[in-house]
Amino acid sequence: MFIRRLPKFEHHAPASVAGALGLLKKYGNKARVFAGGTDLLLAMKKRALTPEHLINVKNIKALKGISYNDKKGLKIGALVTCAELEESPLIKEKAPALWDAVCVMASPQVRTLATIGGNLCSAVPSADTAPPLIAMGAQAVLSGPKGERTVLVEKLFKGPAESKVARNEILTHIQIPKQPERSCAAYLKLMRRAAMDLALVGVAAYVCLDKDNRTCKEVRIALGAVAPTPIRAPMAEQTLAGNEITEALAEQAGKVAGTVCSPITDLRASLGYRCDMVEVLTKRAVIEACSRVKNSTKR
Amino acid sequence: MRKVEITLRVNGEEYDLEIEPHRTLVEVLRETLGFTGTKKSCNEGECGACTVIMDGKPVASCLVLALDAHGKEILTIEGLAQGENLHPLQVAFVRQGGIQCGFCTPGMIMSAKALLEKNPKPTAMDVRKAISGNLCRCTGYQQIVDAVITAAQEIAK
Numbered sequence A: 001m002f003i004r005r006l007p008k009f010e011h012h013a014p015a016s017v018a019g020a021l022g023l024l025k026k027y028g029n030k031a032r033v034f035a036g037g038t039d040l041l042l043a044m045k046k047r048a049l050t051p052e053h054l055i056n057v058k059n060i061k062a063l064k065g066i067s068y069n070d071k072k073g074l075k076i077g078a079l080v081t082c083a084e085l086e087e088s089p090l091i092k093e094k095a096p097a098l099w100d101a102v103c104v105m106a107s108p109q110v111r112t113l114a115t116i117g118g119n120l121c122s123a124v125p126s127a128d129t130a131p132p133l134i135a136m137g138a139q140a141v142l143s144g145p146k147g148e149r150t151v152l153v154e155k156l157f158k159g160p161a162e163s164k165v166a167r168n169e170i171l172t173h174i175q176i177p178k179q180p181e182r183s184c185a186a187y188l189k190l191m192r193r194a195a196m197d198l199a200l201v202g203v204a205a206y207v208c209l210d211k212d213n214r215t216c217k218e219v220r221i222a223l224g225a226v227a228p229t230p231i232r233a234p235m236a237e238q239t240l241a242g243n244e245i246t247e248a249l250a251e252q253a254g255k256v257a258g259t260v261c262s263p264i265t266d267l268r269a270s271l272g273y274r275c276d277m278v279e280v281l282t283k284r285a286v287i288e289a290c291s292r293v294k295n296s297t298k299r
Numbered sequence B: 001m002r003k004v005e006i007t008l009r010v011n012g013e014e015y016d017l018e019i020e021p022h023r024t025l026v027e028v029l030r031e032t033l034g035f036t037g038t039k040k041s042c043n044e045g046e047c048g049a050c051t052v053i054m055d056g057k058p059v060a061s062c063l064v065l066a067l068d069a070h071g072k073e074i075l076t077i078e079g080l081a082q083g084e085n086l087h088p089l090q091v092a093f094v095r096q097g098g099i100q101c102g103f104c105t106p107g108m109i110m111s112a113k114a115l116l117e118k119n120p121k122p123t124a125m126d127v128r129k130a131i132s133g134n135l136c137r138c139t140g141y142q143q144i145v146d147a148v149i150t151a152a153q154e155i156a157k
Helices: A017-030 A040-045 A082-087 A089-094 A096-103 A116-122 A130-135 A234-240 A247-260 A271-298 B025-032 B088-096 B105-118 B124-130 B141-156
Strands: A010-012 A031-034 A053-056 A066-069 A073-077 A139-144 A147-152 A157-159 A170-176 A183-190 A201-209 A216-224 B004-010 B013-019 B051-054 B057-060 B073-075
Touching: A017 A031, A017 A053, A017 A139, A017 A170, A031 A040, A066 A089, A073 A089, A082 A096, A082 A116, A089 A096, A096 A130, A096 A183, A096 A201, A116 A130, A116 A170, A130 A183, A130 A201, A130 A216, A183 A216, A183 A271, A201 A271, A216 A234, A216 A247, A216 A271, A234 A247, A247 A271, B013 B025, B025 B051, B051 B105, B057 B105, B088 B105, B088 B141, B105 B124, B105 B141, B124 B141
Parallel strands: A010 A053, A031 A053, B004 B073
Antiparallel strands: A066 A073, A073 A170, A139 A147, A139 A170, A183 A201, A201 A216, B004 B013, B051 B057, B051 B073
């Protein structure tokens, strides 16, 4: 398909969240928030979206930066790019599942531009940052005319390419709670090639082990690309909770996870293949998360 | 449409421009400034032909608004050679047969340059990851990987 040039628009570059909210209120449905642009500009070139006003939020300092606080955990500004996450020792140490995800997204020249906030707000079913964030219990902080509100990333999605961020709101940052001792998460993504592809299936597993380092105290499994939105797999979690995680049990949890998904068949993969791969990846992600806990407690 | 005033710093030179907001960096580089070394191919960030280095990092210049490149340091393929002397990456691409039709080459070389800045001794896998967003439709990837590794060795000498 021939991709055309960008349609014309009026450009606005507010320096504060309040300024951006004011512009959103003024222009309503004629405006779009413009961050990394890797989804938005492409949709505009294809004329899928033709906003008259682009509200470029890249000058807003409050939306940038990664910080860690021993009580609150990780705070990631919505404008933080995939490349910044990939290069952050803090992310690699405190949120390895998110690091897993950003390292296999798109390509280096797209990761330099694409932002975590944009990945969530675009809300495609295969958004790679969603499953790890859901598994870690992350929250999205939204700013709107009535002030701030906090939404679990798990509850942020409405349908394919539709998030619950209202048109008069801006996602300002992501908050990942401090992860308990003896816990870790992992994200596994299946692609047709090793880069530049959407997930056929993406699975994130978070486990927290008991003092014996074997029994599963808490677990969350999040699946991407196999339903209209990223989803949790509660039945699979119940299979694991309170039990010793063995390979056989992880396999059983995988089988259960395969039954909760409702993927589509498209040119990337068939429904049946996707469900089968959810089984395999869930098992592997659970085992990987457990081995990460065990490795970190050894040290 | 209201034009905006920007300053682009390309290959160490400053250019004061007045552009329309909807123009992408690759369009301004090629059509306004004449840096046609940077190629525009898929125009959707998939092929890597338009890769340039912005503030030390590789970007798909078809997905960057030119106005967002205001004040940033941009390096294109034209900025690599020193007069008549080609950059070691360019030499290695020629010697190793990393160039076939040549269309992907500027983007490949810029991705490789960004890699070598960060990692001067890359493995073959590091190189493959670094050029994972650059398509070569002649499919001469192995020679390209060889060329980047040879260039890294040359630079280290």
